[in-house]
Amino acid sequence: MSKQPKYRQVADALRREIVNGAFDSHRRLPSESELSARFDASRNTVRSGLALLVSEGLITSSQGLGYEVRSHEVFELNASRFENLEFPQNGDAYNTDVTNAGRRPHQSFRVEMLPAPADIAERLKIEEGSTTALRFCHRYVDDVPWSTQATYYPAWLIEERPRLAEPKDIEEGTTRYLAASGIEQVGYFDEIATRMPTPEEARLLEVGAGVPVLLWTRTGYSADRPIRCTITTFRGDLNRMNYEIGDLSARSETT
Amino acid sequence: MSKQPKYRQVADALRREIVNGAFDSHRRLPSESELSARFDASRNTVRSGLALLVSEGLITSSQGLGYEVRSHEVFELNASRFENLEFPQNGDAYNTDVTNAGRRPHQSFRVEMLPAPADIAERLKIEEGSTTALRFCHRYVDDVPWSTQATYYPAWLIEERPRLAEPKDIEEGTTRYLAASGIEQVGYFDEIATRMPTPEEARLLEVGAGVPVLLWTRTGYSADRPIRCTITTFRGDLNRMNYEIGDLSARSETT
DNA sequence: TGCATCAACTTGTTCCTACAAGTTGAGCAG
DNA sequence: CTGCTCAACTTGTAGGAACAAGTTGATGCA
Numbered sequence: 227m228s229k230q231p232k233y234r235q236v237a238d239a240l241r242r243e244i245v246n247g248a249f250d251s252h253r254r255l256p257s258e259s260e261l262s263a264r265f266d267a268s269r270n271t272v273r274s275g276l277a278l279l280v281s282e283g284l285i286t287s288s289q290g291l292g293y294e295v296r297s298h299e300v301f302e303l304n305a306s307r308f309e310n311l312e313f314p315q316n317g318d319a320y321n322t323d324v325t326n327a328g329r330r331p332h333q334s335f336r337v338e339m340l341p342a343p344a345d346i347a348e349r350l351k352i353e354e355g356s357t358t359a360l361r362f363c364h365r366y367v368d369d370v371p372w373s374t375q376a377t378y379y380p381a382w383l384i385e386e387r388p389r390l391a392e393p394k395d396i397e398e399g400t401t402r403y404l405a406a407s408g409i410e411q412v413g414y415f416d417e418i419a420t421r422m423p424t425p426e427e428a429r430l431l432e433v434g435a436g437v438p439v440l441l442w443t444r445t446g447y448s449a450d451r452p453i454r455c456t457i458t459t460f461r462g463d464l465n466r467m468n469y470e471i472g473d474l475s476a477r478s479e480t481t
Numbered sequence: 482m483s484k485q486p487k488y489r490q491v492a493d494a495l496r497r498e499i500v501n502g503a504f505d506s507h508r509r510l511p512s513e514s515e516l517s518a519r520f521d522a523s524r525n526t527v528r529s530g531l532a533l534l535v536s537e538g539l540i541t542s543s544q545g546l547g548y549e550v551r552s553h554e555v556f557e558l559n560a561s562r563f564e565n566l567e568f569p570q571n572g573d574a575y576n577t578d579v580t581n582a583g584r585r586p587h588q589s590f591r592v593e594m595l596p597a598p599a600d601i602a603e604r605l606k607i608e609e610g611s612t613t614a615l616r617f618c619h620r621y622v623d624d625v626p627w628s629t630q631a632t633y634y635p636a637w638l639i640e641e642r643p644r645l646a647e648p649k650d651i652e653e654g655t656t657r658y659l660a661a662s663g664i665e666q667v668g669y670f671d672e673i674a675t676r677m678p679t680p681e682e683a684r685l686l687e688v689g690a691g692v693p694v695l696l697w698t699r700t701g702y703s704a705d706r707p708i709r710c711t712i713t714t715f716r717g718d719l720n721r722m723n724y725e726i727g728d729l730s731a732r733s734e735t736t
Numbered sequence: 737t738g739c740a741t742c743a744a745c746t747t748g749t750t751c752c753t754a755c756a757a758g759t760t761g762a763g764c765a766g
Numbered sequence: 767c768t769g770c771t772c773a774a775c776t777t778g779t780a781g782g783a784a785c786a787a788g789t790t791g792a793t794g795c796a
Contacts, residue, residue, distance in 0.1 A: 231779060238680075257746060268781050273747090281536050281690055283677045289747045290788030300674070306726060413727030419555070420675035420693045420717040422538045425493075435536055438675045438693030438717065447731040462675040462693065469724055471561060472668030476702040486749060512776060523751050528777090544777045545758030739796085746789070752782075759776070766768085 236265050236275030244284055244295055255285065255293040283436040283463060298463055301327065301367065305416060305442070306469040319399060324367055332366040337391055346378045349445045349455045357381040359391050361400075364430065371432045372464065377456040383409070409448055417443040420462060431461050438462040491520050491530030499539055499550055510540065510548040538691040538718060553718055556582065556622065560671060560697070561724040574654060579622055587621040592646055601633045604700045604710045612636040614646050616655075619685065626686045627719065632711040638664070655709075664703055672698040675717060686716050693717040 230238070240255070249255060256264070261272045276293060279285045287293045303323065324331040338360045347354040363375040377400075384391050387407060390400070401411055419441045423431065427439055440460040446453050470477075485493070495510070504510060511519070516527045531548060534540045542548045558578065579586040593615045602609040618630040632655075639646050642662060645655070656666055674696045678686065682694055695715040701708050725732075 233779075241680075254746095259746090270782085271780060274779085277532075278690075281677065282679075287747065288788080290745085290790080292746060292789095302672075305724070411727075413725070413729040413732070415729060415732060416724040416726065417557075417721055418673055418695075418723075419721045420695050422536065422691055422693065424537075425496075435533075436677055438677065440673075440675050445732075447727075447729055449728065449731060451731050465674075467673045469560070469671040469673075469726075470668070471671065471724075471726075472666075472702075473704065474668040474670060474702055476704060476706050477668070477670060477700075488749075509776095514776090525752085526750060529749085542777065543758080545760085545775085547759095547776060737796100740794095742791105742793080744790085744792100746787100748787070749785085751784085754779100754781085756779070757777085760774090762773085763771090765770080 232265070232267050233271045233274035233278070236261065236267060236272055237278040239265075240275065241279060241282075241284060244279075249295050254291070255295070257292055280434070281436045283438075286434055296463070300466045301329075301372070301464055302466050302468055303460075304468045304470065306471065319401075320365060329367045330369075332369065334364045335394055336362040336364075338362065339391070342378065342380075346455050349443075350378065350380050350452045352380050359384045361390065370464075371430060371461070373458055373460045374427070374430055375456060375458045377454055379454050380452075383453055404453070409453060411446040411453060412449050413447045415445045415447070417441075418467065419443075423459075427459055431459070433461055433463070440465055440467070442467065487520070487522050488526045488529035488533070491516065491522060491527055492533040494520075495530065496534060496537075496539060499534075504550050509546070510550070512547055535689070536691045538693075541689055551718070555721045556584075556627070556719055557721050557723055558715075559723045559725065561726060574656075575620060584622045585624075587624065589619045590649055591617040591619075593617065594646070597633065597635075601710050604698075605633065605635050605707045607635050614639045616645065625719075626716070628713055628715045629682070629685055630711060630713045632709055634709050635707075638708055659708070664708060666701040666708060667704050668702045670700045670702070672696075673722065674698075678714075682714055686714070688716055688718070695720055695722070697722065 240261075243249065255261075258269050258272050258276070261267075261276075262269050265272060276285070276287070280287060284296065285293050286296050307319075320333070321331050339357055340360055341355040342350065342352055342358045344354050346358065347356070350358070352358070358381065359379045361377045361379070363377075365372045365375065379390050387404065387409070389403065404411065420438050421441070423433055423437070423439045428434070431439070433439075440462045442456075442458040442460065444456045444458075446456070495516075498504065510516075510531075513524050513527050513531070516522075516531075517524045520527060531540070531542070535542060539551060540548050541551050556579075562574075575588070576586050594612055595615055596610040597605065597607055597613045599609050601613065602611070605613070607613070613636065614634045616632045616634070618632075620627045620630065634645050642659065642664070644658065659666065675693050676696070678688060678692070678694045683689070686694070688694075695717045697711075697713040697715065699711045699713075701711070
């Protein structure tokens with residue numbers, strides 16, 4: 227009658243109940259032993275089924291507490307408005323967006339001088355191994371880890387704009403700082419990818435198993451040459467990226 | 482000495498060897514019993530460690546064959562060039578891009594008339610439950626499942642452009658078909674998200690555990706109103722999306 | 737009342753066994 | 767030589783047991 231292995235039947239039954247909302251948002255699931263009795267399966271088998279749901283990102287488990295349904299409240303990032311000088315903002319884009327959403331931003335900075343990795347060198351059109359300044363930024367929203375951001379600047383730019391090498395926030399935003407001193411970012415090339423987090427990323431972003439990360443690589447260009455490359459790693463469960471392209475006057479109209 | 486549980490030590494050791502390239506691209510890993518002897522751990526413990534690497538997307542397993550390192554050969558999609566009338570193409574964007582990359586495209590179509598789901602209705606600015614035409618497309622590259630695409634057209638558009646309701650490819654591309662008959666897409670709003678696949682998606686895209694999907698939702702607008710909404714589901718391990726924004730004349734120059 | 741302790745829960749880790757099921761290559765029958 | 771069978775590998779599924787470790791609330795002592 228059922229060709230599916232038992233642990234899958236367990237997972238399928240629980241998944242159906244979860245998506246139908248049988249378990250309140252942050253109430254707990256029945257314990258492993260209860261499920262074991264209900265499905266007439268060993269604890270190991272039930273655990274296999276639960277592990278499947280964890281890896282799908284549907285539930286989380288905590289030792290001593292049990293399993294609970296994960297809630298997703300996504301945060302939208304408008305990538306095409308970022309770094310657009312015409313769009314009014316107070317401070318940098320991250321602070322602006324988070325504050326506008328009624329959340330509380332927090333970030334920690336770190337600056338390193340290091341030789342350019344191959345992929346960065348290629349994007350910045352510089353020699354692999356030549357010096358770059360890496361501004362690394364770990365961002366939180368309401369004290370929940372949100373993203374890590376690594377921006378590489380080529381050496382020639384640092385010499386002209388030494389504030390980029392200081393390990394602190396640039397209040398007006400780096401784009402404006404550069405523009406105000408004559409280096410204008412006139413275009414950018416974005417690459418978006420997804421994968422499962424490395425153990426290091428999982429630690430920094432405090433994500434468990436089953437949550438992919440969104441990788442956003444932006445290479446900014448002046449009229450002459452590449453001026454910086456930013457790699458942002460987002461928690462995939464909490465973020466969505468938007469692009470507005472072309473004439474969208476029909477979008478804002480009320481129907 | 483080592484506070485980490487043994488199955489994590491196994492996973493960490495193997496991960497290190499994999500990223501250092503100790504195992505050839507598609508050669509197999511040692512079998513579970515070999516690893517069990519090497520790490521002085523039970524087969525179950527070794528399996529837990531291997532399961533971790535599978536969920537990270539590093540390796541795959543096949544019954545009877547063993548474990549092997551997964552290769553990533555990503556396919557780049559230029560999202561900002563899609564549906565741009567100025568950019569010359571033969572046929573639709575998918576066929577063009579895949580053929581240009583020297584790969585062989587294949588796709589199967591299906592058309593359904595169905596009531597609009599809530600999220601689609603909101604994006605198309607129509608009543609929830611009102612009729613829409615869904616053009617569903619399952620795409621392959623070199624016979625590997627690549628993406629599924631669901632495009633919803635509002636009823637008013639189908640009445641004017643009945644070819645959209647026919648279950649076959651429109652050779653010149655839907656964008657050009659619409660433009661040639663007076664409905665021009667002048668802008669679009671893109672949303673990009675990632676998550677683990679549902680069992681249905683995992684089946685269609687033939688992805689195992691540990692591979693997230695990339696969700697791309699594009700709402701196209703004419704000068705007056707939304708004209709369609711496309712939801713594309715990509716295999717995250719095989720695809721990357723690009724956006725070119727602003728003046729990128731500095732990008733194409735040779736250094 | 738306030739606080740510490742502990743029993744009773746939870747999941748986490750590790751081992752064991754047994755058998756099912758997919759793959760491959762050796763070897764034998766024709 | 768061809769083609770089939772089968773033994774010997776591989777991973778997959780299912781059960782068992784025992785103990786570690788985190789959490790919670792009840793109990794009882796000061």
